[in-house]
Amino acid sequence: MALRKASKRRALSMTSLIDIIFLLLLFFMLSSTFSRFAEVEIAAATSGRSTEPSDNRPTFLRLSETEVSLNGQTYELAQLPDAFADLRQDEDDALPVLISLQDAVTAQRLTDLLVALRPVQGLSVTVLDS
Amino acid sequence: MRRLKHTRRKEPTIALINIVFLMLVFFLVAGTLSRPLDGDLDLVRTADLEGALPPDTVVVHPDGRLSYRGETIASLDEFLATRSEEERKIVRLVPDRELPAQTLVKLARELRGAGAESVMVVTERGLE
Numbered sequence: 001m002a003l004r005k006a007s008k009r010r011a012l013s014m015t016s017l018i019d020i021i022f023l024l025l026l027f028f029m030l031s032s033t034f035s036r037f038a039e040v041e042i043a044a045a046t047s048g049r050s051t052e053p054s055d056n057r058p059t060f061l062r063l064s065e066t067e068v069s070l071n072g073q074t075y076e077l078a079q080l081p082d083a084f085a086d087l088r089q090d091e092d093d094a095l096p097v098l099i100s101l102q103d104a105v106t107a108q109r110l111t112d113l114l115v116a117l118r119p120v121q122g123l124s125v126t127v128l129d130s
Numbered sequence: 131m132r133r134l135k136h137t138r139r140k141e142p143t144i145a146l147i148n149i150v151f152l153m154l155v156f157f158l159v160a161g162t163l164s165r166p167l168d169g170d171l172d173l174v175r176t177a178d179l180e181g182a183l184p185p186d187t188v189v190v191h192p193d194g195r196l197s198y199r200g201e202t203i204a205s206l207d208e209f210l211a212t213r214s215e216e217e218r219k220i221v222r223l224v225p226d227r228e229l230p231a232q233t234l235v236k237l238a239r240e241l242r243g244a245g246a247e248s249v250m251v252v253t254e255r256g257l258e
Binding site: 014017018021022024025028029031032033034035036037038039040041042043063101103104105106107108109110111112114115118127128129 | 143146147150151153154157158160161162163164166173174175176177178179180181182183184185190222225226227228229230231232234235236238239248249250251252253254255
C-alpha cells in the first residue's frame with residue numbers, strides 16, 4: 001500500500017523535538033498560576049435607598065479585630081448562625097443586619113465575618129460606612 | 131583533568147523526554163493561565179467558598195492605592211471608564227488582606243453609587 005512507504009523514512013530528529021518541548025514546558029511553568037480564587041459579595045450601605053420593609057427588627061453587629069458583638073452580646077464567629085436563629089421572629093421575612101466596623105478591622109476580618117454569615121438563610125446584610 | 135569522562139556512554143534521550151513530557155502535561159493540566167496580580171499583594175484567605183475565575187480587575191493595596199493591570203490609577207472612575215456597560219453591573223475588587231475594612235466599604239459604596247449592582251471581593255482559596 002501507499003502507506004507502507006512512509007515507514008522507511010528517517011527517524012525524527014530528537015534535538016529539535018526536545019527544543020520545542022522545552023520551550024512549551026518553560027512557557028507553561030512561567031505563566032501558569034496555582035492560586036485559586038473565590039469571591040464573596042460585600043453589601044455596603046447606599047445613601048438614599050432603603051431596603052424592603054421587614055417584620056423583623058434589625059440587628060446590630062459590631063465587628064472589632066478580636067471580637068464580634070451582636071446586639072451588645074459577644075459571640076465567636078462560629079456561633080453567629082445559631083445566634084441569628086434565636087433572633088428571628090418571622091421566618092419568611094428577611095432579617096436586616098447592620099454591621100458596624102471598629103477602627104482596626106482589616107479586609108481579612110470583614111471577609112471572615114461575611115463568609116461566616118453566608119450560610120445563614122434570609123439575612124440582608126448591610127455594612128455601615130462611618 | 132576530567133578528560134576521562136568524555137568516554138562515557140551517551141545519556142538516554144528517551145528517558146529525558148519522558149520526564150519533560152510528564153512535567154509539561156502536569157503544568158498544562160494543573161496550572162491556570164492568568165494575568166499576574168501585583169507581586170507584593172497578600173490576598174484575603176478564605177475557605178468554604180466556591181471557586182471563581184482568576185480576576186482581571188482593580189487591586190487595592192494596603193495603603194489604599196488602586197492599581198489595574200500593574201499600573202496605579204487615580205480613582206475608580208478611571209477604571210470604570212474602561213469597562214463595558216455589562217461589566218459595570220458586577221464589579222470585583224481584589225483587596226490586600228491588611229487593607230482597613232473601612233476603605234474597602236468606602237470603595238464598595240463608591241462603586242454602588244456609580245451604578246454597580248453588586249460588588250464582589252475576590253479572595254484566595256486555601257488548598258483543601
